[in-house]
Amino acid sequence: MRLPELPPRVEEVWRRFRPFSALAAFFGLLLLLMWVTYVPYPDLVYLEEDGFPSAQVPAVSWPGGTFLVGRRVASALVDGFPVSVENGVARLPENLAPGWHELEIDGVSRGKVLYVAPHSPDNFFWVWVSDIHTPPFGEEKILDRKRVLDLVGELGPAFVVSGGDMTDFGLEDEYSNYLRIISDVGAPVYNLPGNHETYSDARLHRYVRELGPTNYSFTFGDCLFVAAAGLHAYRGWGGFSNEQLSWLDRELSKPAGTKFLLLHIPLAYYTGREYAWVPWCRKDNYFTQILEGHDRVMEIVRRENVLTFFGHWHTFDQEFNLDGLRFFHSPSVTQNSKGVFSAIFGITEPYALGFSFRVVVVENGRLRTVCVDQHKLSIVRENTASGQRILVTNNHDHSVPLNLKVSPGPGDYTVSAGTKSYVQPDGTFWVRLEAQPGTTEISVERSP
């Protein structure tokens, strides 16, 4: 059967267009595929008030301290013993030992979701780690990261925030390796997703299954911590939908002495990188990777005087002050290539940081932060006949806060440096000190 002939005019147009038709079809199909698979924002999961604390977002408190529970909660048991609950605030007994505790709320066990930190709310420190980039395989690379997180745990922070990009592509194997990496930290690890978690899991369903809600808040003492996923799926930048902006506004409006906003994608920074020539990433005197809702978030941050922490770029160790607002850009745990410019011009820092994390000290509402490079800090313990010897070698040009857990066995001990606190019946105690540059020796001796 013969096809009917095309009118001469159409025939002429087709003859002219035919050479370009494959190109147009190819690009058209690719654009169609991109459009069909496009996910503007991941499916965010907001932790409800009644859902806190949970295994994935535990509560952190201190001996004799408080922690939030839902306002409708009537009773709470810690390790089977009742604690007072009033207006959604539970109060712990003074003699509760630092460490993890079972929590039962209104007769329902939530498991070990309460961490009593060996810190005072007036003087504590927490650690920001980000961009761990756990690979799906490669044991040596996984152990590299685990050594950094083990050091973080050794410092003895009240808690740790893992600020996104904990995996390379959000794969199942990467999450199981990541959980292994953080398994010996000891303190709670609060997670928030980064852009890399969306790369094979655009809606973050796998992330939520493995690590819990994407948006939540918690408190420690008078400090409020709000973790938010300002992400676009598949992209190296982010934004906030109207729903997320309302949530952020509500959470950051809660009363607190010091407020922290924890993000993965940088809200404001001043060192340009590969997006430096994208006009919509450039503001008057800084850069941003938050494209939608940026002005509104800045408005909230300004109104509530919020301290903002983020990672993402791996390579900066910078505090950025903008009209009195403070933004902290932290380096990465994962190793970084020195990069082409560093290789050519011999730049090594701060453009090639890696194996690093930020320690944040909050002392009577005042904030101090230091960045720690794993290769510049070592803590070596050895048992002696009368106790223990701890050698801290700090090769930074600044001091590093430590809260070392010491378990020399039953008995009464004296320490040669730092302040001893939270002595337990089994002889365990914590030593809080500032490790000055150089070597600090701490002798733990049994009292005669």
Next chain:
Amino acid sequence: MLARPDLFRTTLFMALTGILFGVLIQYTMSTAVVPHFLAVYTLMFNTIWLLPSLLSMLLFWLMGKRFSAEAYLECGYLAFMPFYTGLWAYFLPAGIYHYLRGDCLAYPAIVCYDEWIYLAFPVGLGFLLSYLYSILVGVRVARARWYVSFLVWTLSLSSLYVTYLIFRGWL
């Protein structure tokens, strides 16, 4: 090619290799092939030649040169083969090497472990060759003098900023 240009055939060939490359680059970088990224990567690598080719063609036309658009675009497309070959030259052996060795994937090897140098060298060399071939396209297809073609193509490569904006700032 000048006598019997066939952009249709060249596009099919480049599309097929482009899709294969999209799959290869994703698998060696992540062990997961995501349709959205397949589209983005394939579109990006197959667009790099397009804007400079269109802009240079427009400039030659404005200079009064008359030639077959099909032949010019086909030659422009093929001129970028060395650039694509440079990408393959890294990703194919590196992907197989790292995967069999089980140490890491190509993505962290490039961004974390200084392997970008093995990528930069063939891609840089490929781009240089593509640049020279593009100038030759101006000379042979548009019948321009070599230094005119050099200037036109150098100017046209500035359109890569638009490609950068589209893929870095939008897609």
